[in-house]
Amino acid sequence: MTEQQIEIQLTAEKKQKPAFDSLEFGKNFTDHMFIMDYTKGQGWHDPRIVPYQPLTIDPASMVFHYGQTVFEGLKAYLTKEGEVLLFRPQKNMERLNRSNERLCIPQIDEELALSALKRLIQVDRDWVPNVEGTSLYIRPFIIATEPYLGVAPSKRYQFMIILSPVGAYYKEGINPVKIAVESEYVRAAIGGTGDAKTAGNYAGSLKAQELAEADGYSQVLWLDGKEHRYIEEVGSMNIFFKINGEVVTPVLNGSILQGVTRDSIIHLLKHWEIPVSEKKISIDEIYEAHKQGLLEEAFGTGTAAVISPIGELFWKDEKLSINGGKTGELSKKLYDTLTGIQLGTVEDPFGWTVKVKEENPHLVKNS
Amino acid sequence: MTEQQIEIQLTAEKKQKPAFDSLEFGKNFTDHMFIMDYTKGQGWHDPRIVPYQPLTIDPASMVFHYGQTVFEGLKAYLTKEGEVLLFRPQKNMERLNRSNERLCIPQIDEELALSALKRLIQVDRDWVPNVEGTSLYIRPFIIATEPYLGVAPSKRYQFMIILSPVGAYYKEGINPVKIAVESEYVRAAIGGTGDAKTAGNYAGSLKAQELAEADGYSQVLWLDGKEHRYIEEVGSMNIFFKINGEVVTPVLNGSILQGVTRDSIIHLLKHWEIPVSEKKISIDEIYEAHKQGLLEEAFGTGTAAVISPIGELFWKDEKLSINGGKTGELSKKLYDTLTGIQLGTVEDPFGWTVKVKEENPHLVKNS
Structure with missing residues (x-):
């Protein structure tokens, strides 16, 4: 045809x-x-x-x-x-x-x-x-x-x-959102459908989302289905952290959606020669980095919101404020560049x- | 209303x-x-x-x-x-x-x-x-x-x-089916939607089912999403084993559907004073029991098929034949009694x- x-x-x-x-x-x-x-x-x-x-x-x-x-x-x-x-x-x-x-x-x-x-x-x-x-x-x-x-x-x-x-997907726009780390519900498990864009993944996520919203959080941060320890996604977005000058995002393991925005962010960071790696990231590592003052930025990425900065993480009764609850410099630069490319106002070096x-x-x- | x-x-x-x-x-x-x-x-x-x-x-x-x-x-x-x-x-x-x-x-x-x-x-x-x-x-x-x-x-x-x-749900009727133990795909994880009767659980199961059918098996036996070791369900049914005179079925853990037929079987067995327990059951235990000649019967239970005897389990390149591939005595008795109650030809002691x-x-x- x-x-x-x-x-x-x-x-x-x-x-x-x-x-x-x-x-x-x-x-x-x-x-x-x-x-x-x-x-x-x-x-x-x-x-x-x-x-x-x-x-x-x-x-x-x-x-x-x-x-x-x-x-x-x-x-x-x-x-x-x-x-x-x-x-x-x-x-x-x-x-x-x-x-x-x-x-x-x-x-x-x-x-x-x-x-x-x-x-x-x-x-x-x-x-x-x-x-x-x-x-x-x-x-x-x-x-x-x-x-x-x-x-x-x-x-x-x-x-x-x-x-x-x-x-805009979020009424807050590019303003940072508050995220609760989900400790009970699971979005997907290895061997399940987490890396497919299929309805059931979203149906299963509503309950945790509803409970988080009742507590004043925009989205939940999903941990892995096996150990409940490794970071997977945030709401229906991929997630990135900037720790001590380096950017990290969870490696695609079969239960994480392979986001187009995620891929674009990685390309942009490499293009800018900012260190970026895909790896297993435990919530404990993030907690430690925050404690040591090294967690500089965090943001979700997805088609709907493009970049959604995270101003606060709630985990185990503790509120971790990130970059003073404000949008980080890199988050802003990524948002401006990506939306600029999408709108044709910024050069598109990748032919995207x-x-x-x-x-x-x-x-x-x-x- | x-x-x-x-x-x-x-x-x-x-x-x-x-x-x-x-x-x-x-x-x-x-x-x-x-x-x-x-x-x-x-x-x-x-x-x-x-x-x-x-x-x-x-x-x-x-x-x-x-x-x-x-x-x-x-x-x-x-x-x-x-x-x-x-x-x-x-x-x-x-x-x-x-x-x-x-x-x-x-x-x-x-x-x-x-x-x-x-x-x-x-x-x-x-x-x-x-x-x-x-x-x-x-x-x-x-x-x-x-x-x-x-x-x-x-x-x-x-x-x-x-x-x-x-x-009948299965063309084979009450004849035993061959089941492949699923080693890659996962039906549900704790914290997911496994104990809810919702579409996504079934969508996610099709791939494993398709692969098993291509190998000549009717259904897959699902293991847990965490350790890939404990038995959960068989296809879209609950599962029971008769080992050395005792009947066991996986305990409801949050990722297993709470079957009405499952519950009815447990009631009937208790009524007949046949030992029955709900517990965590590893696939290794089943393998061991089979090796020792103690795995007497296995069957799936669900509304569609009522009782579906299992004649063979395929696990790690080994075919475990159960009761010589024939319908076991207890499986048959449970099927006859349950369908008899449902059809009003057998006394209904529970008012079901x-x-x-x-x-x-x-x-x-x-x-």
């Missing part, structure tokens, strides 16, 4: 757009969506862009019962010159296929998925918001749709892409951004 | 029923379903029985992205006298609420849910199959329906019950079965 085979059915009635200066995260959706079906024996078929609409789906569909589903998250940015840029979208499609592998979902054609994504953005281009700090959040996802109650991989799937103009061409109106078939 | 408040809308056109002597598991669904909505601030509302129909649901609904969903599984049986019996249905509703608690889903009214279930079976009574070994499988489930991409508990849910006339009254046609409102 090629891009030319994507059928396009335009909406008869465009929605009223929300005010772009007061967007909430993930609550508004654009005029169109992409859908493609999978049927065992036939493969993926019928790629199409259609008006954003409810799904009509059997209540016995396996996604509701056995959670066979994967997703991705990335963003499109409007530059000052009016161009639309994507940030490393190939990485998301590669990860989607890695998640598919873990969840026994058939592989997608990454090139087609990327073409579909660009085509959809072309169609809904006037939904890419033009206010500072905003972007168009892109959610590709796959769900198992066979109506069957046996525990087995589904014989039918739908791959979809929906778009949502968003403001991908331009979404303006739509050629002759290509649009209103079927 | 009471049973009287359940609105009933009957189907205009009844489906053709499948042949009850060749039913597959979980592929056919009855004429009606139960639905109830939850809206934050309003609670659960609008309980109703409607024709079985596709859901109309936003593609941004949180269940598709963050897997906030729980389910139950139980069965209704048709007795020779033409009565319909449920088996310990209160236990399923209690467990549904325990799963809700873990998944941050609002509690349901267990009495109302049970009334709804009975009412639905009354309406679809002629779908309870009348062939030996068949039953009506009942699937209550809850999904998060708020269209929102933030990771947080949903503000909207749907609780549904669907019904499926089923034959619950009768579904015949429908009073005057109660049906066709709204």
